Amino acid sequence: MSATYDGFPGAVAVSRLRVYDWPTPDDRPGGGTPHLHLTCTEGYVVTAGRGTVQTLTTSGCTESPLGPGTVAWFTPGTIHRLTNDGGLEITVVMQNSGLPEAGDAVLTLPQDLLADPGTYADAVRIPADVPEAAQVRAARARRDLATRRFLELRQATESGDPQPLAAFHRAAAALVRPRLDAWEERWRQGALAAAQATGTQLDALRRQDARHLTEARVVSTGATARGRFGMCGRLDVYPGI
Template structure:
């Protein structure tokens, strides 16, 4: 029988305190980016702000306040805006893949030419003092905002070419990672779906013996205050 020990549907969870650093356009918030294979959701637990999104259909700004639930599919460029202490629970498809590689920041095209160039512009010095990490996170955020504003301006002017070029560059950048992503999906979301199918088969046959394998698991975050793309993260262990 297929077993799956992870969270429901292999959805990962983290707590997020959105950055309050001002950007070039005067707004405070996180780093614009998209995911290529994962849907992501936000449950607002406190404060207020907004999420700006950009797709081929155009630009949208969705207000966020306590209790709001917003989610978006792969290809949605999203940027969190922090008006007043914005805090979220982030729900991530595919065992947390959005925070484990399935993200491309909206950097200007000169930084998207190849994986090494992109990595040089986005990597954080995790073994460095916190102030050094913060400076690196803020620098890459500002670069991504620069690229995002250019993509938004072109899209709103009726020119789809820059956004399409960004999509192509993002796909090329992540291509070397795809075997590892596929393995994560197979042992996570695919296994969870297969397990449900087998449970339905057992129930259809009047067999409830698998219920004796029930288990409970409780966890605390494995890390607190990690610098993420959109803010400071409290993250749970990857399953």
């Protein structure tokens, strides 16, 4: 077992997010696409602008204000939706080496579009081989479709009907099942390896063995992609995602 984990600290990943400023179906000035993650906690560090994060769980609905300096995070199963009141920019911190942006997400689409992985993939795809204006139309249509379903799920939950949200949870779990082996390998090489490396270092230090300190190195990197169409906005993506 390696005494040092070379990846980003804690085997997390970061991206820079500029939340979509397109008006939303419920008359917000802008906002992202509602979705949940199945195995990852996600955190926000707000760097500019104003907005909110709306969340929906079996416990109910919340809406939390976001502004520069706000830090917020949520655990797997939290449906979340960003709203943008102007210039909202966020550094997103993602568990498991960026798994949320690498597949661990299901958008709140209508139930018939969650029927199987192929149908879902077709519904969420942003075509790469078309002009940017066409990509914008696809991303906005996808967001608006998911937003309308999110609002329906929220209304049902608030009115005391748990069945629509439960059905969405079941469909989301079924959609990601084919990916679980790949996710487990990502976890083993990332978060698990990072935790085990710390254990190895602690054991070594107890033995007064400091050899891992001689292996220290420094890494600096830039974005591997800029302005990518993400779920909640335009993304600058860094290694690990």
